Amino acid sequence: MSTLIIYYSKHHENTQKVAEAIADSIGADVLNYEFVDPDNISKYQLIGFGSGIYHGEPGKELIEFINELKNIGDKKAFVFTTSGQGTANYNYYLTQLLHEKNFEVIGGFNCKGFDTHGLHKIVGGINKGRPNEDDLKKAKLFAESLL
Numbered sequence: 001m002s003t004l005i006i007y008y009s010k011h012h013e014n015t016q017k018v019a020e021a022i023a024d025s026i027g028a029d030v031l032n033y034e035f036v037d038p039d040n041i042s043k044y045q046l047i048g049f050g051s052g053i054y055h056g057e058p059g060k061e062l063i064e065f066i067n068e069l070k071n072i073g074d075k076k077a078f079v080f081t082t083s084g085q086g087t088a089n090y091n092y093y094l095t096q097l098l099h100e101k102n103f104e105v106i107g108g109f110n111c112k113g114f115d116t117h118g119l120h121k122i123v124g125g126i127n128k129g130r131p132n133e134d135d136l137k138k139a140k141l142f143a144e145s146l147l
């Protein structure tokens, strides 16, 4: 299945690492959202959308990017997030947004990411080294299970 992975990753490139691991495992194209031409999306059968979580939400620019997509039709998508908490509830925002755009969301992956935001900076950050090899392995298995 031809797959494009679009990511937003501004804090420590945590989400970028997950995006690249997934792309590597399933032979997908992978791009920072800034470099995606929305007109090119239609040639892919499956699109993955990934983001870090900032104040409870995915990156605003990625949200805007998805909101502006037009004429996508019925396409399959999956979502992934990295965050300080690493919890699956953070996938909900992107999932809902994609449903509104008529994507069929077929799965979600989430893991912890290194976080030096706010008070975490004082202790040198939390989740050092995350995503780690184990996280990336799980991300790959997740992606392979979608195909």
Ligand SMILES: Cc1cc2nc3c(=O)[nH]c(=O)nc-3n(C[C@H](O)[C@H](O)[C@H](O)COP(=O)(O)O)c2cc1C
Pocket (backbone or CB within 6 Å): 008, 009, 010, 011, 012, 013, 014, 015, 016, 051, 052, 053, 054, 055, 056, 057, 082, 083, 084, 085, 086, 112, 113, 114, 115, 116, 117
């Ligand atoms: C401004 C800011 C706000 C954040 N807010 C949250 C949050 O609400 N919940 C959480 O679990 N992590 C939060 N984090 C941690 C990030 O989600 C985490 O470090 C993530 O892996 C960053 O991904 P990135 O390196 O791809 O940008 C925040 C980080 C920053 C910089």
